[in-house]
Amino acid sequence: MSLTSFRFTVRALLRKKVSPRKLRWEQAASSCEMQKRSAGHFTFVPDTPSSSDGETARLNLYQAITNALDLTLSSDPTAVIFGEDVAFGGVFRCTVGLQEKYGKHRVFNTPLCEQGIAGFGIGMAVAGATAVAEMQFADYIYPAFDQLVNEAAKYRYRSGGLFNCGGLTVRAPCGAVGHGALYHSQSPEAFFAHVPGLRIVMPRGPIQAKGLLRACVQNQDPCIFFEPKILYRLAVEQVPLKDYTLPLDKAQVLQEGDDITLLGWGTQVHVLREVAQMVQDKLNASCELIDLCTLMPWDKETVANSVRKTGRLLVAHEAPLTAGLGAEIAAAIQEECFLSLEAPVQRVTGFDTPFPHIFEPFYLPDKWRCFDAIKKMMNY
Amino acid sequence: MPHRTPTATEVRMFVTEAETTSFQPPTPLTRRMPITNKMEFVPANAYDGIPMYSILNRNGKLADGVEEPKLDKDLLVRMYTKMVQMNIIDQIMYESQRQGRISFYMTHYGEEGVLIGSAAALDDKDLVFVQYREYGVLLWRNFSVNQTMQQCYSTMYDYGKGRQMPIHYGSTEQHFVTVSSTLATQMPQAVGTAYAYKLAQKKQCVACYFGDGAASEGDAHASFNFAGVLGTPIIFICRNNGYAISTPTHEQYSCDGVAARGPSYGLTTIRVDGQDILAMYLAVQEARRFVLEQQKPVLIEAMTYRIGHHSTSDDSTAYRSVDEVRTWDEHAHPITRLRQYLLDRGYWSEQQDKDIKAAFKKEVLQNIKEVEKVPKPPISDLFTDVYKDMPTHLKEQMTYMLNHVQHYKDGYPVDLFAKEKS
Numbered sequence: 001m002s003l004t005s006f007r008f009t010v011r012a013l014l015r016k017k018v019s020p021r022k023l024r025w026e027q028a029a030s031s032c033e034m035q036k037r038s039a040g041h042f043t044f045v046p047d048t049p050s051s052s053d054g055e056t057a058r059l060n061l062y063q064a065i066t067n068a069l070d071l072t073l074s075s076d077p078t079a080v081i082f083g084e085d086v087a088f089g090g091v092f093r094c095t096v097g098l099q100e101k102y103g104k105h106r107v108f109n110t111p112l113c114e115q116g117i118a119g120f121g122i123g124m125a126v127a128g129a130t131a132v133a134e135m136q137f138a139d140y141i142y143p144a145f146d147q148l149v150n151e152a153a154k155y156r157y158r159s160g161g162l163f164n165c166g167g168l169t170v171r172a173p174c175g176a177v178g179h180g181a182l183y184h185s186q187s188p189e190a191f192f193a194h195v196p197g198l199r200i201v202m203p204r205g206p207i208q209a210k211g212l213l214r215a216c217v218q219n220q221d222p223c224i225f226f227e228p229k230i231l232y233r234l235a236v237e238q239v240p241l242k243d244y245t246l247p248l249d250k251a252q253v254l255q256e257g258d259d260i261t262l263l264g265w266g267t268q269v270h271v272l273r274e275v276a277q278m279v280q281d282k283l284n285a286s287c288e289l290i291d292l293c294t295l296m297p298w299d300k301e302t303v304a305n306s307v308r309k310t311g312r313l314l315v316a317h318e319a320p321l322t323a324g325l326g327a328e329i330a331a332a333i334q335e336e337c338f339l340s341l342e343a344p345v346q347r348v349t350g351f352d353t354p355f356p357h358i359f360e361p362f363y364l365p366d367k368w369r370c371f372d373a374i375k376k377m378m379n380y
Numbered sequence: 381m382p383h384r385t386p387t388a389t390e391v392r393m394f395v396t397e398a399e400t401t402s403f404q405p406p407t408p409l410t411r412r413m414p415i416t417n418k419m420e421f422v423p424a425n426a427y428d429g430i431p432m433y434s435i436l437n438r439n440g441k442l443a444d445g446v447e448e449p450k451l452d453k454d455l456l457v458r459m460y461t462k463m464v465q466m467n468i469i470d471q472i473m474y475e476s477q478r479q480g481r482i483s484f485y486m487t488h489y490g491e492e493g494v495l496i497g498s499a500a501a502l503d504d505k506d507l508v509f510v511q512y513r514e515y516g517v518l519l520w521r522n523f524s525v526n527q528t529m530q531q532c533y534s535t536m537y538d539y540g541k542g543r544q545m546p547i548h549y550g551s552t553e554q555h556f557v558t559v560s561s562t563l564a565t566q567m568p569q570a571v572g573t574a575y576a577y578k579l580a581q582k583k584q585c586v587a588c589y590f591g592d593g594a595a596s597e598g599d600a601h602a603s604f605n606f607a608g609v610l611g612t613p614i615i616f617i618c619r620n621n622g623y624a625i626s627t628p629t630h631e632q633y634s635c636d637g638v639a640a641r642g643p644s645y646g647l648t649t650i651r652v653d654g655q656d657i658l659a660m661y662l663a664v665q666e667a668r669r670f671v672l673e674q675q676k677p678v679l680i681e682a683m684t685y686r687i688g689h690h691s692t693s694d695d696s697t698a699y700r701s702v703d704e705v706r707t708w709d710e711h712a713h714p715i716t717r718l719r720q721y722l723l724d725r726g727y728w729s730e731q732q733d734k735d736i737k738a739a740f741k742k743e744v745l746q747n748i749k750e751v752e753k754v755p756k757p758p759i760s761d762l763f764t765d766v767y768k769d770m771p772t773h774l775k776e777q778m779t780y781m782l783n784h785v786q787h788y789k790d791g792y793p794v795d796l797f798a799k800e801k802s
Contacts, residue, residue, distance in 0.1 A: 080579070105579055111609055116568045116602030123572020126557065127507070129579070131572070143598070150562045151569070157765045159550045159558035160541040166768060196766045196774075220768040249771065297771040 040178060041366045042270040046237040047207050053240035062232040064206035064239050065094045065171070068213040069132065071243045073102045076130050078167075079217070081107045083117055083134030091136060092173055092232050118144035118170065122152050122222075125165035130217060138174035138226055139183040145191070152222040153197030166220035169213070173229035174202070175267055176318055176364055180229075181357035187266070187319040187350075192224055193296040193328065199223040199248060200295040204269040206237040211246030212293065219248055228266040251299035253306065257286035260312040260374060263303060263329065265292040268316050268365065275370040282371075285378055295325055303329065304336045311342035312377050316365045321349040343380035346373045430639045432683055433663060434653030438711055440720025449658055453727050459500050459657055460722055461736055463492040463715045466516050468740045469525065470688070473532060476748065477546075477692040482532045484546045488513055490655075490687030493714025494619050496520055497660030498682075502587055502615075502668060507577075509557045509570035510589045512547055513619065517589075521554040529747045535754035536798045541761045563594040567603035567616075571677075574612035578675050585613040585671045593624020595638045607677035608646030615667045616647070616679045619654065621686035626699040642679035654684030655712045658721070685712065755798040759785060 049056050059067060072079045081095060087109045089096035099107040110117050114135055121133035135141045141148070148170065156164040176185050192200050199221050203209035209227065216223035254269070255276060262272040269291045276287035288306050292298055307313045313333055315326040326347035333345055348365040356363055435446045442448065470487040477485040488495065495516025502508070504521050515528075527539065531549050534542035540550060540558065550558025557566065570588035577584055594600060595618055607614050618638045622629055635641065642649030648670060652663045660682060667678040685708040689696040696705070722728035763778040764770065770778070782800065785792050 078576070078580070080575075108610070111602075111605045113598075113602045113605065115598055116571075116606050119565060119568025119599060119602060120572035120575070120606055123509075123569035123574075124576045125572075126569060127573040127576035127580075129576040146562065147565060147568070147599075151560065151565050154560070155558075156768065158540065158544050158548070158560060160539050160543065161765045162539055162550050162552050163558055164768070199767075297767075297773055300773065 041364050042267060043274055044235045044270050045273055047205055049207060049238050049240050055241045056238040057241055058236060059206050059239040060233050061206045061209055061235045062092055062094045064210040066096060068210040069098060072217050073106060079130035081132045082110050084112050084136050085109060086134055114140055114143040115147055118147035121168045122165040125167035126163055130167045133170045135170060135172040137184055138172040138188050139186040141172050149195050153195045165222050168222045169216045169225055171225045174226040175228040175230060177230045182354045185355040189226060189295050190319055190325045193325050202226040202266040202295060204266055204291050205235045206239045210239055211244050215245035215248050230267055248294050249297060249299060251293055251302040252291045254291055255289040257288035259285040259310055261288045261306040261310045263290045263292060263315045265295060268318060271367050272316060275367045278371050279374055283378055300332055304333060307333055307337045308340045311340050313345045314373055316348040316370055318350050320352045321347060322352050324349050343377040346377055348373045429636045430651045432651045432653050434656045434659050436656040436658050436717055440717045456722060457727055459496050460718050462496045462520055465740045466492055466519050469744055472744045482546050484692055486513055486547050486691045487688035488515060490685045490708060491619055491621060492516060493657035493660055494654040494682040494684050497657040498617055498664040501661045501664035505555050506584050506587055507555045507573055508587045509566040510559060511591055511594055512559050514589045518549055518554050518556050523551055523554050525743055526747050529751040533751045534756060535751055536757040537754060542757045564590060564597035564599035567599050568606055570614055571603050571607045571612050574614035575610055578613055585615060585668060587615045587617060589617045592620040592629055592632055592638055596632055604645040604647060611676050613671040613675050614677045615671055618681045619684055620681055621684045623686050625690045637681055639681035647677050647679040649679040651681045654682035655714045657714050657718050756796050758798045758800045760800055
């Protein structure tokens with residue numbers, strides 16, 4: 001049993017004074033109640049683990065991350081976790097309990113310096129260790145841009161394979177949070193998707209976060225793992241307790257449909273899920289919903305296969321429009337699926353402005369903007 | 381405890397006896413903080429310059445009162461010959477670039493003592509991170525002249541597969557991390573590796589070289605601070621050669637060089653005469669003993685002079701006088717100093733000097749002849765190693781390029797490149 005779920009259970013047992021059997025029942029019941037939690041611009045719908053996944057625990061996204069980190073530290077003696085304020089548990093609670101369990105040498109604070117954190121992590125990975133570095137917010141990853149782009153991404157290539165920093169994973173909370181304004185809301189994935197040598201990953205929920213983070217940590221390329229911070233507490237699922245990974249180079253088709261393909265990642269997947277329902281109800285059209293999961297290298301085959309079937313593609317992301325990842329996908333898909341397309345590929349994204357404070361509801365590519373774009377595409 | 385305004389006496393106690401009062405700062409300072417009732421700003425020039433450790437004078441004689449260092453004759457001769465070999469490789473490769481045979485080169489003139497002296501004091505398995513002007517470390521560790529040429533000529537036998545500019549060497553056998561052009565980026569990386577060594581209780585340290593210019597980068601600050609705070613077995617070796625391309629050090633910093641920054645980050649520090657290979661050797665030897673024993677960092681600032689141009693793309697007479705360069709070349713050269721030291725002790729002769737120089741020259745020229753005939757790597761090496769395994773989109777791009785080149789052979793220098801492995 002993982003540290004997190006263990007503490008959760010113990011605390012619940014102490015507080016409620018219930019039998020473990022009853023507790024499990026209660027957990028299941030409350031998880032039903034929690035099926036839908038709204039944060040304004042989207043509704044989170046949990047995934048259901050398959051029955052073959054074994055024992056599960058009700059974890060939110062940050063707990064699933066802790067669980068993945070816990071498994072990393074327990075299974076790999078070279079693994080370390082570091083960054084600003086990770087020792088006491090992290091400003092988003094992702095590393096709670098890990099220092100107590102694994103010691104100050106393996107889970108530790110660094111000085112407040114992102115370029116140092118990235119460089120330090122690269123160096124640990126060069127030595128063959130597993131380095132999981134945290135950037136407190138994706139908005140503050142830019143001081144480390146040089147280390148990530150010029151160093152981490154090019155280490156293996158430039159040395160002819162003599163040296164590499166494949167053991168490095170950089171975690172960073174990203175995306176809109178309701179009131180984060182310019183520097184607590186950004187989605188910088190496109191900056192990094194332009195860099196050969198990096199893998200960029202963004203999960204949409206706890207089950208996926210655990211499996212993809214474990215995959216990033218084990219993968220022998222440097223990975224940047226963006227965690228949609230609005231989901232940290234809000235997204236709750238029955239997460240399998242066993243150690244598992246999900247494939248890094250595969251998009252997931254979440255819902256099959258015939259009339260239009262909806263593509264997103266992170267929180268936006270939940271927006272699109274709602275949009276698909278609206279389209280079904282109001283336009284009587286069926287949407288195929290795809291979570292890209294890995295943003296670089298991205299799974300063109302799955303997206304193209306879907307578009308060949310539906311003839312329409314809408315890509316939606318929180319990041320600004322111009323040169324966003326949607327541009328790359330739109331260009332690649334029009335090249336790949338030119339004869340199948342019945343309407344131009346549409347991108348519904350953040351605007352080409354900094355991410356604003358009070359105007360957030362007007363900035364985000366919410367369900368109404370996505371729905372409107374689809375309506376126009378269906379009538380094209 | 382209920383809140384109340386502290387009295388004047390208590391405020392004073394807060395500073396002088398921090399540990400006994402409840403008004404203690406949340407995290408105590410790492411140094412003793414004396415109290416003063418006089419308002420005194422610390423002037424920018426409050427501290428004298430850190431002295432430079434030197435034992436061998438310009439004429440290759442031990443300075444007055446210095447005890448003869450107990451250094452093995454073979455070691456001394458090897459240090460000398462490696463400096464000479466390095467110097468000859470530099471001369472020939474520099475010429476090679478002038479003739480357009482290679483695209484770029486950087487010499488090490490004047491800094492041979494810093495490099496060979498430090499390399500000799502390190503263990504050959506200590507991992508070394510460098511800037512780019514540190515070929516001497518590789519040479520000391522018996523990196524072959526042939527492999528040196530393969531790299532500079534970007535052949536199919538270059539470990540780096542011809543991807544980087546000349547002089548961007550790397551070798552796992554020599555424990556020498558591949559050079560990258562980005563300045564100072566290696567510094568926090570070296571700290572990370574040293575930390576990994578500490579955790580693994582490896583009996584090796586990490587050495588990290590950089591120039592006085594690179595020390596101005598933010599990554600230098602990051603590395604000093606991380607090394608100090610996290611306590612890592614690393615030796616920082618700064619080559620302060622007076623210039624960063626055209627920028628003299630007085631435009632680089634207004635403090636007492638790079639060494640003065642060390643103690644403020646918690647780094648044990650020394651400044652050494654980089655033209656005195658014996659001082660350099662002894663200082664690095666002691667630094668290595670210290671970092672392994674204490675698992676804490678050391679900073680060494682080696683004062684030297686860049687006698688050559690910055691690179692083959694630079695004419696340094698545009699910003700400094702030929703006289704200045706000549707003075708250093710003639711009066712403060714590490715090679716001349718050590719030669720005199722060896723001659724005085726009968727460890728070396730003029731004839732040996734002549735013979736070895738001729739032999740080194742011959743070796744380099746022979747290797748160039750051979751390497752110039754070696755094909756460049758196969759074109760597919762453009763696409764490999766971006767990731768550990770080649771992703772689909774790169775496979776597509778590689779197939780496209782190889783087909784394209786087949787069809788447009790005349791447009792590309794295909795004959796220079798090795799055939800694709802089938």
